[in-house]
Amino acid sequence: MSKINQIEGKAVPVEGNDIDTDRIIPARYLKEITFTNMGKYPFYDERFDAEGKPKGHPFDLPQFQGSHILFVNQNFGCGSSREHAPQSLMRWGIRAIIGESFAEIFAGNCTMLGIPTATVSQVEMQKLQAMVKANPEIKFTLDLDKKVLFTEGKEHLNFEIHESKRNALVNGTWDSTRLLLGNADKTAAVAQKLPYVAGF
């Protein structure tokens, strides 16, 4: 399992509060039984018109191609628990998301995929989004050890991230199956003590 300490790259802004996971990936794409194609679908209905022509969404603008960091606002990823949402962003190229706040299930799903969800204040996010719109070529470095977003040639910005999520990423234990399996005996002991498991 790889340790995730730093993520470098350009950033793409997707503005708006309460962007739900139905908007990130419409339900019709959840009928596929693998995640393989999900990279084609993020924000699909906001990106393409009825004829499939791009409408000018940031994910299609040439200046934001190759971005690894996503800048969002409040309550990003609310609604459905579909992991297809972070899968589609990841497979499009996103490695880290910085926002004002995240929906609980979405943030948990991101951590399971090794994608940090870092938060900054509203004022700071508005500045960051304006900055990349004006100059999309700026390179950022999200440093999880220092909890600092380094902006090429600009000031540094402290961000917040849930400490346990940060630990999981920097220690390389974000893919938790092995960690949990290691406690199989303790798990059995807890199960045995639960009255409903034993049938009362």
Next chain:
Amino acid sequence: MSKGTLYDKVWNAHVVDKLPTGQYQLFIGLHLIHEVTSPQAFDMIAEKGLKVAYPNRTFATVDHIVPTKSQARPFQDSEAEQMMGAIEKNVKKFGVQFFNFESGNQGIVHIIGPEMGLTQPGMTIACGDSHTSTHGAFGTLAFGIGTTQVRDVLATQCLAMDALKVRQINVTGKLNPGVTAKDVTLYIIQKLGVKGGIGYAYEYGGEVFDAMSMEERMTVCNMAIEGGARIGYVNPDQTTFDYLKGRKYSPAVDKWDKAVAYWKSIASDKNAEYDDVVNFKGEDIEPIVTWGITPDQSVGVNDKLPEVATFSADEVKTVEMAYKHMELKPGQSIKGTPINVAFIGSCTNGRISDLREAAKVAKGRQVSKSVRAFVVPGSQQVKIQAEKEGLDKIFTEAGFEWREAGCSMCLAMNPDKLQGNEISASSSNRNFIGRQGSKTGRTMLMSPAMVAAAAVEGKVADIREVLK
């Protein structure tokens, strides 16, 4: 930090270990799975050569993609048929109990769990679906997870989790006639916002909840997630115990008293400490209708739509987007808004009591000529019960279609979809853009009785006036 709440007690009883990350390893008492969010998880454990660790604590059904007109196989939609094939293969390969069409217990996962007595107080319950919060009505910690987490539960019966804070939400007094559990949950979301619950579990209490049936409590807990709270719960009481008695998976008669004693012990203590407490009055709640694209954009049925200037600066963008998408204007009445489609069903309002309330409105009335109306029972058992009571006849005579059990137009993964910019009155839980299958489709959420009233009037109506 909360202390002595049901949340604290159930959490502590299920903690296996504190992990090196600072997260907790939590044992999951009941794992519910469905066809959409499980195939990749089964593939992941197969790839690692792992088995399902606790197959007897794992139950599967099909609900999201199933057609509701005819459930004959193969399904017309080849992708849906392939997905159906995947869950059939996986439950067989991994020895998981499966409630398929032939079982007589198929239905929406959050309806069949309680219906069969699988859902019991004091459990931790996980499912790859955000509306798992529904099961909190029984005094459980029940929450939605993603597919990689489904993998972890399959492989280990555990999750790596962080603890939530606990907010007590009291609704005191009594509800006015015509006001339902759906209106209570929409009201709470309207007041606390769709982000208000981030980082919290909601404990619902007060006289209004004490007086609610289990099905009503399920409706409220179902939409905790729409207020940002991953978990919503009600402390178990006599209503809970009475509901569970005699169900298929409920404790046997000779174990009953022991079970009830345990269930009582996990309820929040009288002197429990909460991270936050909010109080509402039942009398203040009106029948509620959403007008926007998030579940907190709602008004009382007799209210005018709010002016953009009444919102805080950071909400304005979403509000303007909502008005544009919904083709509605500030200042206009929601009552009288014409509808094209009426949908009664979903994990929020697809239970027998919901259908009874809607049937009271449908009885002796006719669906408006301009409206396509249909009723989708939440489970095969709900359908059987409704037919026993003659509700199906009431609906069909009134001009509603009577369908087979499934999630249907709540999320439109099956053939039930809005067309173009059609606008629906819907008893489901999300009014997100595109949610009901058309990217220009529009959704107004309301109680099932209000949906039935809108169906017969052809427009949003006040249930209290229609039933007069």
